[in-house]
Amino acid sequence: MKFFYLSSVANEAGKFEVHHRDCELIPDAIDRDYLGPFNNGAEAMRKAKNLNPESCLCPSCCSNMTQSVFFKCKND
Structure with a gap:
């Protein structure tokens, strides 16, 4: 689990x-709320x-958090 915060200051687009x-x-x-x-x-x-x-996800830390990782097993 990660700890998340909501910015109380709007970004350039007016989103938090x-x-x-x-x-x-x-x-x-x-400038943030837990x-x-x-x-x-x-x-x-x-x-x-x-x-x-007017909340949105941070494009830096939240944009790819839910991507799955797949591994391919190699049969020799």
């Missing part, structure tokens, strides 16, 4: 971004939308 704690673009502590622990950005987004309908 959801970030995980380790994001390089996360706002200072005074959302809680979630498995991915989509789960955090559900809570964020209840707090602020």
